[in-house]
Amino acid sequence: MNTRVTRSSRFSNGALAVLALLVVVLLTAPWWAGRAELRLFGEIYLYLSLACLWNLMAGYAGLVSVGQQAYVGFGGYMLFALTIYAGIHPVAAIIAGGLLAAAISIPVATLIFRLNGAYFAIGTWVVAEVFRLSFAQVSALGGGSGSSLPVAIVKSLADSRSARESLSYYLAIGSLILVFAAIYFLLRSNRGIALTAIRDNESAAAELGVNVWRTKLEIYVVTSALTAIIGGLIFLQKLRISPEAAFSVNDWTAFVIFIVVIGGIGTLEGPIIGTIIFFLLRETLADFGTTYLMILGLVAIIVMIKAPKGLWGLISQRYDLEIFPLRYRVQQSATTEQG
Amino acid sequence: MTEWLNAIVQGVLLGGLYALFAAGLSLIFGVMRLVNIAHGDLIVLAAYMALTTVMVMGVHPLLALLVVIPLMSIVGYILQRLLLNQTLGNDILPPLLVTFGLSVILQNMLLEAYTADPQKLNGGAIETASVSAGNLSIGILPLLTFVIAVLVIVCLQWIFYNTALGRQFRAVSDNQDIAQLMGLNKGHVFGLALALSLAVCGIAGVLLGMRTSFDPSIGSGRLIFAFEAVIIGGLGSLWGTLAGGIVLGVAQTVGGKINPGWQLLAGHIVFLLVLAVRPRGFFPRVEH
Amino acid sequence: MSSLLEAQALNAFYGDFQALYEVELSINEGDVVAIVGANGAGKTTLLRSIAGLLKNDAHSIRFNGTPIGHYRADKVAKLGIALVPEGRQLFPSLSVEENLKLGATVGRKGHWSLHSVFELFPILKERRAVASTQLSGGQQQMVAIGRALMSNPDLIMFDEISLGLAPVIINSIYEQLPQVINQGTTAVIIEQDITRALSSASRVYCLQEGRVKLSGRTDELTRQQITQAYFGVAA
Secondary structure, three states: OEEEEEOOOHHHHHHHHHHHHHHHHHHOHHHHOOHHHHHHHHHHHHHHHHHHHHHHHHHHOOOOOOOOHHHHHHHHHHHHHHHHHOOOOHHHHHHHHHHHHHHHHHHHHHHHOOOOHHHHHHHHHHHHHHHHHHHHHOHHHOHHHOEEOOHHHHHHHOOOHHHHHHHHHHHHHHHHHHHHHHHHHHHHOHHHHHHHHHHHOHHHHHHOOOOHHHHHHHHHHHHHHHHHHHHHHHHHHHOEEOHHHHOOHHHHHHHHHHHHHHHOOOOOOHHHHHHHHHHHHHHHHHHHOHHHHHHHHHHHHHHHHHOOOHHHHHHHHHHOOOOOOOOOEEEEEOOOOOO | OHHHHHHHHHHHHHHHHHHHHHHHHHHHHHHHOOOOOOHHHHHHHHHHHHHHHHHHHOOOHHHHHHHHHHHHHHHHHHHHHHOHHHHOOOOOHHHHHHHHHHHHHHHHHHHHHHOOOOEOOOOHHHHOOEEEEOOEEEEHHHHHHHHHHHHHHHHHHHHHHHOHHHHHHHHHHHOHHHHHHOOOOHHHHHHHHHHHHHHHHHHHHHHHHHHOOEOHHHHHHHHHHHHHHHHHHOOOOHHHHHHHHHHHHHHHHHHHHHOHHHHHHHHHHHHHHHHHHOOOOOOOOOOO | OOEEEEEEEEEEEEOOEEEEEEEEEEEEOOOEEEEEOOOOOOHHHHHHHHHOOOOOOHHHEEEOOEEOOOOOHHHHHHHOEEEEOOOOOOOOOOEHHHHHHHHHHHOOOOOOOHHHHHHHOHHHHHOOOOEHHHOOHHHHHHHHHHHHHOOOOOEEEEOOOOOOOOHHHHHHHHHHHHHHHOOOOEEEEEOOOHHHHHHHOOEEEEEEOOEEEEEEEOOOOOHHHHHHHHHOOOO
């Protein structure tokens, strides 16, 4: 018997195969799903993307933000501004919105990185408020009451309604795959190792030569850009934008935080579990409005106190499972493939 | 000219209210390094408590303080002992996310109980009364708010530096283990700290409710003002918090004077500017 | 004589790391017990366990017959056990007098008060209003001892009583020690200097890698036995 160090396990290989199959099935959804389901799936993908991005910041880089709505709204507004006033194609506008968000996130970061821990969190919220109040001042974009995406621009996506809905669906699932893959490969790279070191002990990581500030900045910028792209897609689905909707702390941050906390912060699997639970709860309790939100908040508090690693943390601890292999594990094996 | 002077005076007085928002936040951060995201919602809760007291007992909102302050203190003590003490440790995530969850729960509870309709505490004649100084006319209510803010800060300062309770606050803040060795039950001391913090929230809530109308959603805005006042003033200094509140208040009234749409924006921008040029605020506590 | 403090099969852990293994200890009223051992032998862990800063099995520590292994530090303090921690650990935000007053939080009556502590260490009375951070190392140790005495403990424990202090200061602290202990207090001292430990204590425990290697009356043990237990088995 030899031991070998590997990341994958038999379970992770099997689970990844099942997941790949699921993705293939979902890719064919426009052929078999109804209009409402297609829309719901799209929304799920976008929420899952936001959850993965917030998890990357809070769970891996220790940047607990309650102001990610700043970039969701920014992306949304850039879609409207660039299509209406610069006349570019919506998809190009969404990508450009991501790039602009990256550019704007650098000066923002240099300011709010001066705040520590929980104060950083509230600082991000101030930034989101500044974004909201600023866009409410832009009368060309409807000021405080907002504006709708002109029909001509909507039509420029595709001629038929069903074709537009399919496109919107593919953009959502495509961006989810992009976000997920980006995070997965980032965490498996040297950057990921640096991040793990920062998360475990920031000052020790700094002593080992990890540039903590720069690593965090990179994560913040990448996350902001991708969040803005998701924001653009969200408002491409909604076709209407207003400062209140675009920069809503409940919709784009509270829900996202609850998803990640309930599912399991600091794990790749957590946001998936959390999103499934979130939408199951929402579809069953949606009629209860405020009660639903209170239950969600309560569940998140209980999970945070009783199981800080969330539901996935409970599962993976109990059965030592990982769907997306990040950790190295020592395996007993009968092979003699070592060098 | 008088208009601008008036805007500045109004801003200074408004700063008193912001200092009241901020004092409680600053206090619990000082004692237990806890940043309470639900702070603003607790201020709004106090305003609704006063509203109910006024309706049930038919008293003036200022008299309702006699009910609101003790009640808020009890809420604070219980909240800390039953919930928040379980979140304190080296990891900043649990307290942050638990108080965030609390904020959402509180907002929706208030929404359920009182609907989204704006409410106001009716202060009667005191709301419109004013004194004039030269060309300026200064409202009695804003003036009273400012005086109360100063008194509250004097009082907190006295508690912190001249009483056994203050000694215990500083001791647990310095070193929880050693304080525990000296026979202090830190869970209890933290409970008292949040009780005191929410007592101040009680005062702030009543004064807020008399000044403007409120609804369940405005808590996060008050949290942000409180936070900005704390950072502008410098972490750990109560008088700095008053100064921070005044800077924020003046920025808002002067900004609003230039363009009504800029009122809040001007406050946030001044905050970001302070963060850029003086990241530790104007009166940071000297590190030992 | 009945024992004031007893440890039975005491195992202490920091997370997964075990720091004490089956420690047996018995301290009689009026004893001065020295605990010696190399760095990492578990001396501080032992005192932290007794003081309640580390949670243990309830019955592994008994004080006056009461199981206290599971007690929180503040409950232990109220029973009359005080610890002078390693490195003094004064409260930097508190003045000398405030540090001392804080020691009286448990409210136990007895010989020690602000007045009698100032009598023992007159220099502290002079510097009562000064922030504790502005004192010299020796004066800080006096405050730390005074702060522990203010609770009028039945058992006082000194962790590394002379660490980081100049020899002259150490001498004067040891000169005061009998006065501290004579007020009916039992004492446990952790001391690196074996000679000093043996001369001031009536019993000694040698710890090595978390286990008691040797224990007994100081007048019955040879210096060689202790040195051997201190440094491990001679090769």
